[in-house]
Amino acid sequence: MSVMERDDPSLGRIGAFSDGVFAFAITLLVLAIRIPHPSDTDASQGLLALLAQQWRSYLAYGLSFMLIGINWTNHRMMFSTFSRANHTLVWLNLLYLMVGVAFMPVPTAVLGAWLGDPQNQVVAAVFYGVSAAVGGLLYNLLWWYGAYAAKLTSPTLSVSQRRAHTLAWAPAPVMAGGLTAFAFVNPHLAVAGYVAIVFVYVLPIPKLLAMMRRRSARSYPKRKNLR
Numbered sequence: 001m002s003v004m005e006r007d008d009p010s011l012g013r014i015g016a017f018s019d020g021v022f023a024f025a026i027t028l029l030v031l032a033i034r035i036p037h038p039s040d041t042d043a044s045q046g047l048l049a050l051l052a053q054q055w056r057s058y059l060a061y062g063l064s065f066m067l068i069g070i071n072w073t074n075h076r077m078m079f080s081t082f083s084r085a086n087h088t089l090v091w092l093n094l095l096y097l098m099v100g101v102a103f104m105p106v107p108t109a110v111l112g113a114w115l116g117d118p119q120n121q122v123v124a125a126v127f128y129g130v131s132a133a134v135g136g137l138l139y140n141l142l143w144w145y146g147a148y149a150a151k152l153t154s155p156t157l158s159v160s161q162r163r164a165h166t167l168a169w170a171p172a173p174v175m176a177g178g179l180t181a182f183a184f185v186n187p188h189l190a191v192a193g194y195v196a197i198v199f200v201y202v203l204p205i206p207k208l209l210a211m212m213r214r215r216s217a218r219s220y221p222k223r224k225n226l227r
Contacts, residue, residue, distance in 0.1 A: 010085045014093060015076065021097045022072040025104055029064050032109035033057045057112030059191070060128075064108040066198045067132065068101060071139065074169065074201075081165070082146055083154040092142045100135025107131040115191065125187035129180030132194065136173030143169060172197065 034057070036043065036050040043050070082089075107128040114124035146152040147162055175197055183190035 010090075011079060011082055014085060014090060015079055018075060018079075018093065018097060019072070021101050022068060022075070025101045026065060026068045026072075028105040029061050029068075029108055032105065032112050033061060054112075056115045057109075059195075060108045060112035060115070063111075063191075063195055063198060064104055066202070067194075068104060070198065070201045071101065071135070074139070078143055078146070078165070081154060081157045081162075082152045084152055086150060086152065089142070089146055089150065089152060092138075092145055096135070096138040096142050099131070100138050104131060104135070111191070115187065121187045122184060125183035125190050126180055129176055129183055129190060129194065133173045133176035133180055136169075136176055140169055140173060172201065 034050075034054060036047055040050075107124075111124045111128045114120045117124075143165065147166070153162060176194070179190045179193040179197075182193065
C-alpha cells in the first residue's frame with residue numbers, strides 16, 4: 001500500500017483524478033494523425049505517400065506521448081512522497097493538469113501540422129516549447145509548495161531524497177525555455193532538443209542523484225582519513 005493510500009484518503013482521490021486526466025490527454029494525441037481514405041481528394045498520391053507525408057505528426061505524437069508519460073510517472077512519484085494534502089495543493093494540482101497535461105494535445109497537433117512550413121514552423125516550435133516549459137514550471141511549483149512551503153511530505157522522506165527530487169525536476173522547464181528561445185533561430189534543432197530532454201528524463205534521475213550523493217558521502221570520510 002502506498003503512502004498516499006495509507007495516510008490520507010484525499011491523496012488517493014487526487015491521484016485517481018490525475019490519472020484520469022493523464023489517460024485522457026495521452027489518448028487525444030493520436031487524433032492529430034490523419035487517417036487517409038480512398039475518397040480523399042489527394043488519394044491519387046497513393047496510401048504509402050500519404051502515410052509518409054505525416055512523419056512530422058508521428059514525431060510530435062511520439063514526443064508528447066513520452067512527455068506526458070514521463071510527467072505521469074513523476075507525478076505519481078511526487079504524490080507518493082506526500083503524507084497529506086490541503087486545499088492549496090489540490091488547486092495547484094488542477095492548474096498543473098490543466099496546462100501541463102490536458103492542454104498538450106493542442107500544441108502537439110500544431111507542431112505536427114506546421115513543422116516544415118517555412119513561414120510558420122517557428123511559431124509552431126515556440127508554441128510547443130512554451131506549453132512544455134509552463135507545464136514544467138507548474139509541476140515544480142506544485143512540488144515546491146508540497147515539499148517545502150506546506151511541508152506535506154512523509155517523515156520517512158529524507159532531506160537528501162527530497163533534494164534529489166528537486167535537483168532532478170527543476171532543470172526541465174529551464175531547458176525547455178532555453179530551447180524555446182533557440183526555436184526562433186532553428187526550430188528543427190529546438191524540436192530535436194525537446195526529444196533529447198525526453199530521453200534524459202526516461203532515466204530514474206532522482207534515484208541516480210540520491211545514489212551519487214550516498215557514494216560521495218561514503219567516500220568523503222575515507223578521503224579525509226587518508227589525509
